[in-house]
């Protein structure tokens with residue numbers, strides 16, 4: 149469904165993504181793990197063209213795009229098929245929970261308001277926040293905000309959703325509710341790429357795990373392979389730092 | 393103080409001048425000062441939003457023109473701008489059908505420059521992440537600016553913009569220098585016939601104070617509403 153070939157990205161003169169290639173099949177839940185600063189966020193941002201890339205091919209539903217030379221129309225085409233959940237939610241602060249979810253439907257997709265509200269309420273219900281639909285982000289906890297951000301991404305019915313450390317900004321007691329929503333999406337066989345440091349969750353939910361370090365994919369495989377039988381020494385060391 | 397008190401209590405002539413001139417000053421206040429302020433401020437807001445967005449979005453060439461405009465306006469006195477426009481520009485063939493129109497435009501461009509800086513600052517205070525989130529749900533740059541960023545920026549800028557408005561009410565008195573028959577102009581004429589500068593300038597000051605106080609009140613009320621709108 150989605151394939152990335154030889155993605156490279158540099159800031160100034162340092163390559164932060166050195167040569168990334170991987171494939172995503174429909175229904176895959178791919179987790180990306182790796183030490184802070186290894187390029188996980190940059191990778192997801194490049195996939196959605198929030199960052200430009202210096203080289204790379206993106207193949208989405210048999211359509212091939214040159215990531216370094218892509219026009220606005222193509223970017224929009226790709227963004228239509230993708231959802232993005234940010235580390236710090238990035239809800240629209242001047243919109244209510246429901247308006248956050250319907251904004252893309254009404255404004256970008258030109259959907260009729262009533263229909264959009266119906267979908268919006270359905271999505272809020274899915275993340276368990278229908279009763280908060282008229283609240284503003286400033287009136288909601290971090291966990292609630294992130295669940296609304298997930299509802300916002302879901303509303304557009306994307307083929308794949310990218311999660312960039314969706315629970316890293318949350319107080320420990322709020323992490324569970326967000327992971328629970330993502331687990332629900334997994335049961336629905338949603339295709340997802342998840343950057344996360346919640347190792348237990350990652351091991352349970354993923355169909356494939358990618359370990360990155362220093363702008364490179366060091367190792368990838370099924371969750372059992374990576375967590376129980378890592379081949380690379382660096383993978384082992386990284387995982388050990390989490391077991392302590 | 394005692395003199396002052398005497399002046400008011402003892403001299404019925406002064407009281408009569410005060411009462412007579414009150415409506416003579418208030419009427420140009422309502423018919424000239426306030427319309428001048430409202431129209432000029434409205435235009436200033438349009439100018440300010442456009443200039444602020446051009447500079448925020450970093451649009452080539454236009455952004456340099458805007459920066460030049462703000463630099464000129466902020467670096468020169470308002471009174472000089474009024475004289476330059478009213479007495480100077482006709483020498484270049486730009487003539488005014490009335491001093492009022494000239495004053496409206498000068499005040500609009502003057503306030504527009506200051507307000508554009510205020511709004512630009514508020515635009516920058518809206519988190520970049522919300523813009524990115526807008527892109528991710530498929531919105532265009534203009535849609536994001538118009539529906540997400542600008543409303544938040546204007547809300548944040550509101551108290552400063554209201555300060556600008558109150559400042560403008562008072563600054564319109566400068567327009568008397570280019571023969572706009574606003575409150576202060578009329579007061580000056582009355583002084584030349586009655587020779588009571590103390591009384592009359594005090595009186596016009598009170599009317600300006602009244603206008604400003606009403607606006608401050610309005611500001612407080614609207615601020616409360618705006619905050620309620622985002623759940624604060």
Ligand SMILES: Nc1ncnc2c1ncn2[C@@H]1O[C@H](COP(=O)(O)OP(=O)(O)O)[C@@H](O)[C@H]1O
Nearest residue numbers: 159160164182183184185186187188189190191
């Ligand atoms: N805007 C930027 N300008 C310069 N360097 C950046 C920028 N954003 C990220 N980097 C660098 O790129 C590298 C990868 O960052 P990031 O993708 O955020 O890593 P991760 O998400 O894995 O922690 C880091 O070394 C970081 O310092």
Ligand SMILES: [Mg+2]
Nearest residue numbers: 188189190313
């Ligand atoms: Mg990151």
